[in-house]
Amino acid sequence: MISAVLPTYNRAPLAFSKGQGSWLEATDGRRYLDLGAGIAVNALGHCAPELVAVLQDQGAKLWHVSNIYTIPEQERLAALLCDQSFADTVFFTNSGTETAELAIKMARKFHYENGQPERTAFLAFEGAFHGRSTGAIALAGSEKMVKGYGPLIGGFSQLPWGDLAALKAAVSDQTCAVIIEPIQGEGGIRPAGQAFLRELRAICDATGTLLIFDEVQCGMGRTGKLFAHELAGVTPDIMMVAKGIGGGFPLGAVLASEKAAKGMIAGTHGSTYGGNPLACAIGAKVTEIVSDPAFLAEVVRKGALFRQGLESLVARHPQVFSGVQGEGLMLGLKCVKTPGDVVAAGYGAGVLTVAAADNVLRLLPALNIPDADIAEALNRLDAAATALAA
Structure with a gap:
């Protein structure tokens, strides 16, 4: 049974x-x-007093109103994240998997709006983990995640980890974006390496390809930088963040440059719960603490x-x-x-x-x-x- x-x-x-x-x-x-912290979620430990205080205060005032309305707590957290990163704009989700879905949509919409609708192909890396949705498992492509769930969404290819030659050979005029975890988590705590990330940025710049960093596990202070890519001195066009940003409360975010987000106008994406006042109030406190x-x-x-x-x-x-x-x-x-x-x-x-x-x-x-x-x-x-x- x-x-x-x-x-x-x-x-x-x-x-x-x-x-x-x-x-x-x-x-x-x-x-x-x-030593697991809920798989890198409880960034400030269990029941951190600072977060409990925010939870109790905001919880007594307002939890959810939907994105039909302006949400001051959401705007405050977005401003904090933009001030502390490359980003010009932020969309809030409830999980890392949801950030993967928006990153895929945003990247494809960017090229569509640029008059290149044929640029839909994504390059990812073996050993990656980007979530459990159908789009995210297609990105990662490992047999244990995709078996039995076909047909998968098309347009995703996986390259050997750390292989610049394979990357250069794979990028074409059909390539939409390259997505990578600066440090793989599920894949075995494998750093991409600073030199690799710098060369990857250069390849994307030279070919007009968007660069997406998945910092769901390695971001929010875990490496000693607010975001792991800072160690290499490069920035992405789009970045996925979740886990530690809520300190244990479900919260995720997609950060993007104004250029990369150009196609995401009213009606192109949404979330019922994403960016609710309670989650964003807690996320703002976490961000204030870990960005110090x-x-x-x-x-x-x-x-x-x-x-x-x-x-x-x-x-x-x-x-x-x-x-x-x-x-x-x-x-x-x-x-x-x-x-x-x-x-x-x-x-x-x-x-x-x-x-x-x-x-x-x-x-x-x-x-x-x-x-x-x-x-x-x-x-x-x-x-x-x-x-x-x-």
Whole structure:
């Protein structure tokens, strides 16, 4: 008999009743140190007091009115994001998947409005994850995501990760846009590399191709920059943001230059819930906090501290781990063992992590994780690795 909740997840045998900061308490009372942060969503930890205060204040005033009306909270957050990025305009969604759909539409509409309706082809990269909608899975193209869902939306091709020669050969007068995660999350915490991103920008500029960055997982301060592409000193034409922007509240955004958004006039796109007052009030507080240069400097420091400890962990457990990769507090432990086994061993040690592709264990803690919790995380990961090796 099928369960009341559609069984599309392989869920861990854990349920939580409350959380604070980097800690979760299970329904049986046991406490776990959370290094997954809801898959990079809880940017300021669980029940951050600053966000709880905004939630309570805005929740007592106004939750939802729809985009039929002007929403001051939405305009404020859009202005914050534009001030802190390349963007001239923002559209708000409820999730990262929704941002992928708008990015596809916006890019194709751009070329249509420019008198080049034939430019509909997208180039993406193997190992990518852009969401679970039919458009997003067609973008990524991996068999495990597309099997059984055909026929897929056409016009999407995947290139080998990091292969500039393949990219140059693939771009044509039919190409609409190139989409890439500056650091792949689901794909195994794989940075594209600063030189690659700079060359990618140059190729797009030379061919009139739009460049879309998917920063759903790597954005909002996770790398020590507000957006990961800043590390390479380049900007996209369109950018997808979600996860951490709401600090745990469902919120996403598509940021774009005025040029790239030229075709998106009244009636071309919409969302019933997207950009509601409650979500945007919380998103504005998150953005104010994580965009502060002092906060970002702390992410860099904490990331270096954590990475140093992880390198020592790898040296002590070469039969379990083989290396560390990533930026800031978006770190991956390359595993010798199956990542799922390491995750399970972590449950026994009271630490929560997230598996990824390419035999990588994702570590995506709250961006404000205390140093003491980093030390405790290393102790618990050490205990998990010891148990697994035994």
